[in-house]
Amino acid sequence: MTESHESNTGAAPLLEARGLSKDYGDTRALDSLDLAIAPGEVYCLLGPNGAGKTTTINLFLGFVAPSAGQALVAGLNVSTHDRESKRRLAYIPEQVMLYRNLSGIENLEYFAALGGQGSLGRERLVEILVEAGLDGEAAGRRVSTYSKGMRQKVGIAIAIAKQADALLLDEPTSGLDPTASSEFSALVERLRNRGVAVLMATHDLFRAKDTGTRVGIMHYGRLVTELSTAEVGHADLERIYLEHVSDNGGPR
Amino acid sequence: MTARTVLKNEWRLLMADRPLKIALGLFVVLLGYALTNGVVWLRFQERTVEATTSGNVERASALRQELEAIEAGGQPSSPFADPRSPRVLGGPSGSHTAVLAPGPLTALAIGQSDLLPYYYDVNIYTNEASFHQNGEVENPLNLMVGRFDLAFAVVYLLPLLVLALSFNVLSEEREQGTLALTLSQPVSARSVVTVKLAFRALVVAGIVLGVSLLGALATGGFGSPGRLLLWSVTVVAYALFWFALAAWVNALGRSSAWNATVLVGAWLVLVVVLPAAINAAAGLLHPLPSRVEMVTAQREASNDAVNRRSELLARYLEDHPEMAEGVVADEPGLGALSWAATDAVNGRLEEVAAEHDARRTEQTALVRRYRFLSPALLAQEALLDAAGTGDARFADFQSQVREFAERWREFFVPAIMADEQMNAGVLADVPTFSLADGDSADLTRRATAPLAVLAGLLALIGAAAGVGLGRVRGAD
Numbered sequence: 044m045t046e047s048h049e050s051n052t053g054a055a056p057l058l059e060a061r062g063l064s065k066d067y068g069d070t071r072a073l074d075s076l077d078l079a080i081a082p083g084e085v086y087c088l089l090g091p092n093g094a095g096k097t098t099t100i101n102l103f104l105g106f107v108a109p110s111a112g113q114a115l116v117a118g119l120n121v122s123t124h125d126r127e128s129k130r131r132l133a134y135i136p137e138q139v140m141l142y143r144n145l146s147g148i149e150n151l152e153y154f155a156a157l158g159g160q161g162s163l164g165r166e167r168l169v170e171i172l173v174e175a176g177l178d179g180e181a182a183g184r185r186v187s188t189y190s191k192g193m194r195q196k197v198g199i200a201i202a203i204a205k206q207a208d209a210l211l212l213d214e215p216t217s218g219l220d221p222t223a224s225s226e227f228s229a230l231v232e233r234l235r236n237r238g239v240a241v242l243m244a245t246h247d248l249f250r251a252k253d254t255g256t257r258v259g260i261m262h263y264g265r266l267v268t269e270l271s272t273a274e275v276g277h278a279d280l281e282r283i284y285l286e287h288v289s290d291n292g293g294p295r
Numbered sequence: 296m297t298a299r300t301v302l303k304n305e306w307r308l309l310m311a312d313r314p315l316k317i318a319l320g321l322f323v324v325l326l327g328y329a330l331t332n333g334v335v336w337l338r339f340q341e342r343t344v345e346a347t348t349s350g351n352v353e354r355a356s357a358l359r360q361e362l363e364a365i366e367a368g369g370q371p372s373s374p375f376a377d378p379r380s381p382r383v384l385g386g387p388s389g390s391h392t393a394v395l396a397p398g399p400l401t402a403l404a405i406g407q408s409d410l411l412p413y414y415y416d417v418n419i420y421t422n423e424a425s426f427h428q429n430g431e432v433e434n435p436l437n438l439m440v441g442r443f444d445l446a447f448a449v450v451y452l453l454p455l456l457v458l459a460l461s462f463n464v465l466s467e468e469r470e471q472g473t474l475a476l477t478l479s480q481p482v483s484a485r486s487v488v489t490v491k492l493a494f495r496a497l498v499v500a501g502i503v504l505g506v507s508l509l510g511a512l513a514t515g516g517f518g519s520p521g522r523l524l525l526w527s528v529t530v531v532a533y534a535l536f537w538f539a540l541a542a543w544v545n546a547l548g549r550s551s552a553w554n555a556t557v558l559v560g561a562w563l564v565l566v567v568v569l570p571a572a573i574n575a576a577a578g579l580l581h582p583l584p585s586r587v588e589m590v591t592a593q594r595e596a597s598n599d600a601v602n603r604r605s606e607l608l609a610r611y612l613e614d615h616p617e618m619a620e621g622v623v624a625d626e627p628g629l630g631a632l633s634w635a636a637t638d639a640v641n642g643r644l645e646e647v648a649a650e651h652d653a654r655r656t657e658q659t660a661l662v663r664r665y666r667f668l669s670p671a672l673l674a675q676e677a678l679l680d681a682a683g684t685g686d687a688r689f690a691d692f693q694s695q696v697r698e699f700a701e702r703w704r705e706f707f708v709p710a711i712m713a714d715e716q717m718n719a720g721v722l723a724d725v726p727t728f729s730l731a732d733g734d735s736a737d738l739t740r741r742a743t744a745p746l747a748v749l750a751g752l753l754a755l756i757g758a759a760a761g762v763g764l765g766r767v768r769g770a771d
Contacts, residue, residue, distance in 0.1 A: 101769070104478075104479055104769060105768065105769075106475070106478065106768045106769035107768060125481075126481040126482075126483075127481070129479060129480060129481040130481045132479065133479070134475070134476065134479035136472070136475055136476070138472055139472075139476065140471055140472025140473050140475075140476065141473065141476070142304070142308060142473060143471070144308060144311035144312060145304075145307055145308065145311060149304075149307055153300060153303075153304045154476060154477075154480065156300040157297065157300055157301075157477065157480040157481075157482055158480045158481070159480075159481060185311075198476075201476070211479075
């Protein structure tokens with residue numbers, strides 16, 4: 044356990060990066076990231092491809108080891124408390140890939156049980172899937188018949204079932220139609236209201252402004268600016284984003 | 296909890312995967328066919344053994360009746376087959392067939408039992424040529440490739456099923472994207488893959504052992520629980536070796552296609568190429584003398600012996616002075632002359648056979664030395680030993696038959712040399728063959744080396760797989 048910094052809301056952060064860096068050979072994918080996300084915050088990481096957004100999420104998941112610094116989940120260093128930190132985390136990738144030959148219910152049951160929730164019972168599983176926005180009838184169908192939006196909802200259901208403290212979203216609305224994206228944002232909003240800390244990597248400035256409480260703009264592995272979404276409009280955010288991601292600093 | 300969760304999910308995935316269910320069904324059918332082959336062969340062997348055993352009784356009974364009839368004043372049925380002559384009573388018409396009963400688990404592994412003789416007609420003329428000829432007529436293709444029995448299915452096909460079930464155990468999760476979601480949970484790739492493979496191993500071992508036990512149940516194999524245990528342990532260890540290999544290859548983090556190529560290559564090398572190469576090397580380095588050489592030697596020795604019978608008799612008596620007493624020196628009997636010739640032929644054959652056997656021993660030693668390179672050879676050796684159809688049991692049987700033939704000669708030859716006549720009273724003293732089958736200590740001693748090496752390979756590859764899987768994260 045490591046002592047945590049306070050986030051800008053005053054509460055102890057659930058997700059925190061301290062001087063977090065990652066090198067792949069000579070390429071620095073993430074450069075000294077400092078970040079703190081409190082309960083009930085939705086922090087959107089914006090930036091072009093290769094900016095370090097997914098690397099940041101992978102570091103919080105323990106999928107890659109940091110070259111320097113620490114990733115903390117609820118104060119737990121991910122590198123040294125892999126399982127404990129993952130118990131507090133839920134993750135929804137850009138493409139939620141599930142077992143195609145199993146139903147939504149069966150997939151949810153499996154991943155929820157892996158997440159430590161035990162056997163939830165079919166009724167409860169259906170409830171969670173419906174809460175995540177999936178049609179009750181679709182829940183019992185094989186996932187091979189699902190659209191991407193439906194799979195993302197199963198991903199949300201897994202996060203709900205896990206009762207995670209923190210949620211990591213890696214471009215979750217990429218490829219979703221506007222309705223599905225909007226539904227997804229509403230689900231994230233509900234989790235936020237339950238006190239879940241959300242870190243979302245996205246290219247979607249509109250969604251970031253709409254869903255996030257704060258945004259951070261990354262470029263070449265560095266967090267170049269942070270904004271409160273309450274203080275900027277959509278147009279301002281786009282302008283600021285473009286200002287920061289124009290090529291004013293190359294990769295190191 | 297994780298183990299139960301993964302096991303339950305694996306069961307669901309299996310139930311939802313029709314091609315996989317068809318593959319498993321096909322494997323079960325093949326095992327059933329293999330078992331049927333084994334049972335058919337066992338029944339054939341049992342009938343043969345029964346016929347030879349009853350043949351022994353019938354021959355002895357007929358000879359007794361004829362001798363008693365002659366003693367009561369009757370005439371022999373043929374002047375050339377007078378049972379009072381020790382050459383007749385101890386010769387082919389009075390021979391005793393020494394039989395090797397089928398191995399306790401022959402139905403599971405026919406092994407060498409269709410290739411090596413499991414009965415010999417023993418009489419005074421039994422010699423080395425008798426041990427180097429197989430009177431059975433068998434389909435040469437069967438002899439060349441072996442019969443399709445359970446042991447064959449285990450050694451050759453089981454690895455393919457294991458690889459089909461496990462070549463993509465991790466790579467598929469990575470390719471279809473479920474690995475990231477899985478590893479975002481508080482579980483390790485190593486524990487998940489281990490449970491997934493354990494489930495598949497349970498399925499495979501369940502099928503193979505189920506069919507094996509069914510075969511044992513139908514053919515009385517449960518009378519040899521030690522052998523059945525050895526069979527089961529070998530099947531499980533061999534299957535686990537292939538699962539461990541698949542786990543290790545998966546841990547390297549390459550694509551499913553790459554895994555499949557490497558694993559099928561490994562199967563080809565370890566199961567097909569290496570055993571064939573070792574056999575070929577044994578044949579090349581220690582070639583067996585031609586059987587024609589033995590036949591020629593027998594013919595030449597026979598011709599020579601017929602022409603030099605008196606000289607050979609004199610030499611024989613020099614070598615066997617204990618026999619000289621009964622031989623009339625001035626006018627030796629036909630029997631004595633004939634036996635001296637036979638003995639000379641046997642001596643020449645022993646020389647040829649000794650060379651043959653020496654080469655065979657060298658071949659066997661070479662194969663035994665390098666069999667550790669191939670888990671398939673190790674598994675086959677242990678399975679055949681468990682079934683009682685391996686080389687060792689046949690060699691032991693042949694050795695006991697040699698001793699029996701020697702006892703047979705010792706019983707009849709003095710009478711031949713002394714030109715004595717036999718009567719019904721001696722029949723009770725005529726030697727009979729009774730096999731002293733190896734005990735469980737022999738079996739354990741023989742099985743220890745191959746199983747220990749198999750277990751060592753399993754541990755080595757399993758450890759490498761464990762280390763590799765321990766490095767797997769969610770984003771490699």
